Amino acid sequence: MTLPTYPDLRNASVFVTGGGSGIGAALTEAFLRQGARVAFVQRSDATGFCDDMEQATGNRPLFIACDITDRVALVDAIAQAAAAHGPVRVLVNNAANDQRHSLAEVTEEFLDWALAVNFKSYVYACQAVIPAMQTMGGGAIINITSISYMMGSSGFPVYTAANSALNGLTRSLAREFGGDRIRVNALAPGWVMTPKQLECWVTPDALADHLKRQCLPDTLAAEDIAGGVLFLASDVSRAMTGQALVIDGGVVVTG
Template sequence: MTLPIYPDLHDTSVFITGGGSGIGAGLTEAFLRQGAKVAFVQRSDASEFCDAMAQSTGNRPLFTSCDITDPDAVRAAIEQAAAVHGPVQVLVNNAANDQRHTLAEVTPDFMDWALAINFKSYVFTAQAVIPAMQEMGGGAIINITSISYMMGNAGYPVYTAANSALNGLTRSLAREFGPDRIRVNALAPGWVMTPKQLEQWVTPDALAEHLKRQCLPDSLNPEDIAGGVLFLASNTSRAMTGQALVIDGGVVVTG
C-alpha cells in the first residue's frame, strides 16, 4: 500500500505514544517516510525497531522508554523530543491496552490501571504539548480510539468506557484550543490485524464473523490507519477539528 505524501509534514516534529509496535509502529513508519522528525515512547525496548526504520526509511526515530501512566515521565519524554526535534507540532495519542475482562472481574486497582492507560495518559500528553503549540500558533492532536464502544460488544467494559470518554475529551479540547489554531480530532480504527491481536484474539472463526459485519471484505492492517492519521496531521485537514474519523471497513455508520 502506497501512502500519499503531504509536503507540509516534512521536518514536522511528531510525538507518538506506543509508536514502536502494532498500529503505532505503522504510524511511526508513515511519518518517517514523510520526512517528519518522529519521537515515540513505549515501555518495552524498541532499539531494533529504530534500527530497522533507519535502514528502510533513511530517517531514524527518537525512542524513549516510558510508562505512559506516569505524567511526569511523559512530560520529560516530550521535553527531550522538543530539545532534539523542536517543539512538538503533531501529537498522536496511540498507546492503549484492550485487555479483555468482565464486569465481575473489575477491581478498583484494575479500573485505575485501565483508565490510566486508555484515558488519563491522553489528558496529560495533551496538557504537556499544548503550551508550545500555542506559542507556535497551532498544532494537531490525534486521539486514537476504536469502534469498540460503538459496536456494543461485551468483554471489555472499562476499555469501551474510556474510548467513549475520549470523544468527549476530543470535542472539549477542540473547543478550548480552537482559538489557538490547535486542531484536536479522534480516529477510531476497526479490528486491525496487529501482531498482538493475531496472537491473542484472532481466530479464523472470529475473523470470518467480523468480516461479515464489514461492508468491505478485506481485513485491516496498520497501514490502513496510517493514511487517516497523516491526513489529520496535515494542513490538508486545516478546517477539521472536534471530529471522529472512523476507519473500520464499514462496520459502524456515523452521521
Template structure:
C-alpha cells in the same frame, strides 16, 4: 507499506507518538518518517531494533524515549526530550492503549484505575504537555485513538469501552478550548486491525470471519491501513477539521 500521498507540510514537523514502536504505532512512525517528519515515540519495551530498521528503510531514525505512559512525570519528561531534540511538538498521536478483557463482575478498583490510566488519563496529560509548545508555534494537531468497540456496544471489556467513549468527550473539549490557538483535536476510531498482538490473543478463524461479515469492505485491516487517515488529520489538508471522530473500520459501524 502501501504507497501514501505526500503532505508537504509534514516535512520537518515535530511528531510525538505514544506506543510508536509496535502494532499500529509502528506503522504510524514509519509513515511519518517517509513524510520527512522528525518523529519521537515512547513505549515501555525496548524499540532499538525497530529504530535500526526504520533508519535502514527510510533513511531517518526516530527518537525512542523509553516511558511508561501511566507515569505522568515520565511522560512529560519524554515530551520535553522530544521537543529539545526536534523543536516544539506540533503533531501528537495518542495511540498507545491496552484492550485487556475483563468482565464487569470481575473488574477490581485496581484494574479499573490501571485501564483508565493507560487508555484515557495518559491522553489528557500528553495533550496538556504539548499544548504550550503548539500555542507558541502557532498551531498543531492532536490525534486521539479511540475504537469502534464502544460504538458497536461490545461487551466483555467495559473499562476499555468506557475509556474509548471518554476519548471522544476529551477530544471535543480540547478542540473547543484550543481552537483559537489553531490547535486541532480529532479522534480516530479503527476497526479490528490485525496487529501481531491481536493475532496472538484474540484472532480465531471463526471470530475473524464473523467480524469481516459485518464489514462493508471484505478485506481485513492491517496497521498500514490506518496511517493514511492519521497523516490526513496531522496535515493542513484537514486544517478546518476539529472535534471530529474519523472511523476506519471497513464499514462495520455503518452496518451495525
C-alpha cells in the same frame, strides 16, 4: 500500500505514544517517510525497530523508554522530544491496552490501571504539548480510539468506556483550543490485524463473524490506519477539528 506525501509534514516534530509496535509502528514509519522528526515512547526496548526504520526510510526516530501511566515520565519524554526535534507540532495519542475483562473482574487496582493507560495518559500528553502549540500558532492532536464503544462490544467494559470518554475529550479540547488553531480529532480503527490481536484474540470464527459486519471484505492492517492519521496531522485537514474519523471497513456508519 503507497501513501500520499504531505509536504507540510516534512521536518515537523511528531510525538507518538506506543510508536514501536502494532498500529503505532505503522504510524511512526509513515511519518518518517514524510520526512518528519519523529519521537515515540513505549515500555519495551525499541532499538531494533529504530535500526530497521533508519535502514528503510533513511530517517531515524527517537525512542524514549517510558511507561505512559507514569505522568512525570510521560511529560519528561515529551520535553526530551521537544529538545531534540523542536516543539511538538503533531501529537498522536496511540498507546492503549484492550485487555479483556468482565465487569465482575474489575477491581479498584485494575480500573485505575486501565484508565491510566487508555484515558489519563491522553489527557496528560495533551496538557504537555498544548502550551508550545499555542506559542507556535497551531498544531494537531490525534486521539486513537476504537469502534468498540460504537458497537457496544462486550468483554472489556472499562476499555470501551475509556474510548467513549476520549471522544468527549476530543470535542471539548477542539472547542477550547480552536482559537489557537490547535486541531483535535479522534480516529477510530476497526479490528486491525496487529501481531498482538492475531496472537491473543483472533480466531477463525471470530474473524469470520467480524468480516460479515464489514461492508468491505478485506481484513484491516496497521498501514490502513496510517493514511487517515497523516491526513489529520497535515494542514490539508486544517478546517477539520472535533471530529471522529472511522477506518473500519464499514462496520459502523456515522453521520
